[in-house]
Amino acid sequence: LVNQKEYLVNGELRRWDGPTSEVYSPVCIRSAEGLKRTLIGSYPIATEKEALEALEAAEQAFNHGRGEWPTMSVAERIACMEKFTARMIEKKQEVVSLLMWEIGKSQADSIKEFDRTVEYIYDTIDCLKDIDRASSRFKIEQGIIGQIRRSPLGVVLCMGPFNYPLNETYTTLIPAILMGNTILFKPPKHGSLLHYPMLEAFRDCFPKGVVNTIYGRGSSVVPALMESGRINVLTLIGSSRVANDLKKMHPKVNRLRAVLGLDAKNAAIVLKNADLDLTVKECILGTLSFNGQRCTAIKMIFVHRSIAPVFLERLSDAISKMKYGMPWEKGVNLTPLPEPNKPAYLTECIEDAKAHGASVVNEHGGAQAGSFFYPAVVYPVNRNMKLYREEQFGPIIPVIPFDDIEEPIDYIIESDHGQQVSIFGTNTDQIANLIDPLVNQVSRVNINAQCQRGPDVFPFTGRKDSAEGTLSVEDALRSFSIRTLVATKET
């Protein structure tokens, strides 16, 4: 059991004796009442008071850009980050194990999440060195000598998602810190405990007040922070509804920068000449990696009607070969779902689709046991169904047959989301003709490949309601800073 009794504020690990929230693992145990989620620990349920104290600490550490951290040289900031990363690596086993228990991610994927995060930190450090070298140069234009610097923005409120509680939290937290901002960071509800092992390292490696944690229910602690008007940057990987609500709370929203990764409903388009081995392999990865709980997951497949039967058969066959089991089992692909209400929601989507004329075409599709949900291929989906527009964020694969290529394109144009699309086909001219209309709708077009965020040096964003700002290694450093010019006249 990990019973967390401390939180980090103003360079101190403060003792918490107030109420706590119990953390249950999606890994179930058998009990007299049936399968039950396992209790694995607890974390502080702090209040508005502690959240505002953390804000005060972050604000003081920034001190209008005159604090120790924002005025420190880039080389010194990098040295602190390197020290932190070394300490973080020492905690790998603990963090990986908590990732598995808290969110049910397989051991292989949990290790990947940890290693990817460490690599991201080193890449970001390298990129910052390049940016810093470029900032120290002078430019002369029309008799003006200018030096363009990158300056921090102030206090950043970071909130990460449950599906990548370490990696996606850090892809905002790390660049924000490195650029000289000070941080309030609220771990997600599922995926909270795994941050605990790193709190001492944050305390020891950065000046006091640079990194502060906020624990507690989001609805009780975050509004006070936003309403204070003292948050300079809001960064959230989550739903667009929550992001909009939070932005509205800020009294001077025009002064708030938002860096947001939000909802998506990425489509795959399978053309009639697609290589089905490759397409099925990529669609399985795209729809079912981490049980479909990825914003980048393929959440709708359009398949040319002429190949729909064979595609569905191959897809169902591939699912039947997937291994489901506990996160620590070797070779496991499908694991328990961390959100307790998710199986009921997924079942509701399937029932709704059935009521509107679709069926589950794969054996055992939609079956449940404890927090497991067996992937369901639902066919033929139409616009009257929840699955047509709602982001299922779980192991359901909605499939729609199409006759005319305009049908999937219209779907993408009409969508409120605009993150990515995947096209599968072997006719390069046909694919080339599709790229232009699609790049004006989404922010990444994948050809014969699943939708995904990485490699992390590539820009990661979305159009419409899918994102605000851009993440990646370089883009994130830019997102958490502003270009300022120091200029003088040539004499």
Ligand code: G3H
């Ligand atoms: O959940 C959204 C993540 O950005 C997905 O990242 O494509 O690397 O799995 P990924």
